[in-house]
Amino acid sequence: SSQTNVFLDGMSLKNPINHGGVFGQNFGLGNPFPQNAIQEYKIETQNFGAETGQTGSAVVTAVTKTGGDEFHGSAFIQFQPKWLIEQPFFDKKNNVPKPSYNRKQFGGEFGGPIIPGKLHFYVAGEGTIQNLPGITGNVTTPIPQNLASLINVTHNNDFKQGLYFGKLTLFGSETETFDVSAFIRRENNLSDIDGNATPSHGRTIKTHQDRFQFSWRHTGDDFFNTFNIAYDKGEQSTPSVGTGPEFRLSSGTNFDTIAQAGAHFFEQGDNSEIWTIKNDMIWRRGDHTIKAGAQIAFMDLSRTVNEHFNGTYFYVNPGAVPSFDPLTATPYGARINLAPSPTLSAQNKQLGFYIQDTWRPNDHLTVNLGLRWDYESNGLNNKYVTPAGIASALRAYPGWAARGIDPNDYISTGNNRKPQKDRIQPRFGIAYDVHGDRDLVFFAGAGRYYDRSLFIRGVIESLANSNKVVNVPFCSATVTTGCVNFNASMRDPEAVRAAATGLFPGGGNVFVIKNDLKAPYSDQFNIGVRKQLGDVQAELTLSHVRSHNISMFVRSNFFENGWYSRFVTRDGAGVVTGCTNGGDLWIQDFSPGSLTNPGGAPVPTSICAAQNAQLAGFSGKLNR
Secondary structure (H helix, E strand, O other), X not given: OOOOEEEEOOEEOEOOOOOOOEOOOOOOOOOOOOHHHEEEEEEEOOOOOOOOOOOOOOEEEXXXXXXXXXXXXXXXXXXXXXXXXXXXXXXXXXXXXXXXXXXXXXXXXXXXXXXXXXXXXXXXXXXXXXXXXXXXXXXXXXOOHHHHHHHOOEOOEEEEEEEEEEEEXXXXXXXXXXXXXXXXXXXXXXXXXXXXXXXXXXXXXXXXXXXXEXXXXXXXXXXXXXXXXXXXXXXXXXXXXXXXXXXXXXXXXXXXXXEEEEOOOEEEEEEEEEXXXXXXXXXXXXXXXXXXXXXXXXXXXXXXXXXXXXXXEEEEOOOOOOOOOOOXXXXXXXXXXOOOOOXXXXXXXXXXXXXXXXXXXXXXXXXXXXXXXXXXXXXXXXXXXXXXXXXXXXXXXXXXXXXXXXXXXXXXXXXXXXXXXXXXXXXXXXXXEOOOOOOEEEEEEEEEEEOOOOHHHHOHHHHHHOOOEEEEEEOOOOOOOOXXXXXXXXXXXXXXXXXXXXXXXXXXXXXXXXXXOOOOXXXXXXXXXXXXXXXXXXXXXXXXXXXXXXXXXXXXXXXXXXXXXXEEEEOOOOOEEEXXXXXXXXXXXXXXXXXXXXXXXXXXXXXXXXXXXXXXXXXXXXXX
């Protein structure tokens, strides 16, 4: 879905930061636009015209309604009561009382003249309020009763959305039309409450979107022009219901989890402000219809990832006692991010140009030739500089050398990542109407279609490489080294962070992207026939789509001899007798950093050449 795009009144709703294609649809549950404000729409899944950019799969094109010379309006309401919503199976089986589930969706529209024949208005709105079944708490281990009463219940997913649209249309003359429109989306979805967590541990998925657009259309005898300028502001985030640290109950002192309370440990947020200017022209010259246009977008983008910034405190589970207060109980350890990364912001500029000729020499033949070019100034966070420690470790990393991977392909100097300007996209289509009456038509088409690299991929190096999440034991009678003394000040996560920094030298996980990472694109081809059968139009099509550069991160820890994984053989005493290649088909969350015999004695490389897959100075995953 990330390679889809939606055009509303000629302007894209593409999400430049995160997945989902359209802004807000990676997490959001509601409609991206009030449905009753749509006049007409079209869905294309292949061979789009040259005017369509930033999509490698499907395109939805929609046009909004406009007020007229007569007042008109409509309204609707849909209500789904409790008895029409099925209760979760195990709740029903265990005779859990059914909560007050319900769902309401409602909306309306109204339009008409301000100055008849000259100035019209149109407004529309849509709302959704629902309370639907979520997860049911399922902690079977005895835990404090005050926590059990909050966890072992059904947690509902509460969702609220408001969509608002308004448009003014001015008919300046017979050839000139002006539109000014505004669209506002407000959405909050309380969800993500784990089956072993209190309600405060849930997260609200928040989606806020504002769009303001101006459009001018010139309509002549053989020349048409549409000019658009739009401002988009979007925010999508996942704030925790609670605030402050997270608290977890464990079965012992090994940092496992039985139950969770307090705030959620992970939050993220995306923000964007975009100015887009676009102009499309159409000329009719005899048998030819020529389209040409250009677009420029100025983007201010930012992303925040908060992972264990506020810390997580771990406690030994006291069992089914009446009450437990994490603010007064003594934890045995904490999990905290030693180097929390700030919000990362970047500016980006996108350009697009196209020209297309549709030639119809007669009633039978139609030929379409088009060419599109797209440019992006900062698709990969081009000014990012790989930290010196990571750069040196990669250049000295034997695993990559044995694998034939050049580390300089992944080390950014701040000036070796260039703007992406190679997105040239030829497009071709042909159709033959056998009888000239659209009864029987043979058609074929081919083309290249570029999308764009998401901001979330370009900034993952900055956000991930500056983070290091560690488990910090608090000193006790059984833990006397590698620990931090707990006192009242340690209830402040900043105090834990400061005290633990010296215990964990080096870095954590490392993410790198290739300096010349290409934008995703697809090559498409189809051939088919369309036949009118009475009132039904039938179509048979053979289509081929091959996508390229659909990038994803892969584990890139390799042993000194180039192996990704290994199988170690030992004798009866546990002494290593050899190792074999484990292959590349495994997913390893942690690659071994050493190989020893019983008692800690080293294993000679003549016995096993695959000793250490860790990047020197870093403990974690190496991803590229």
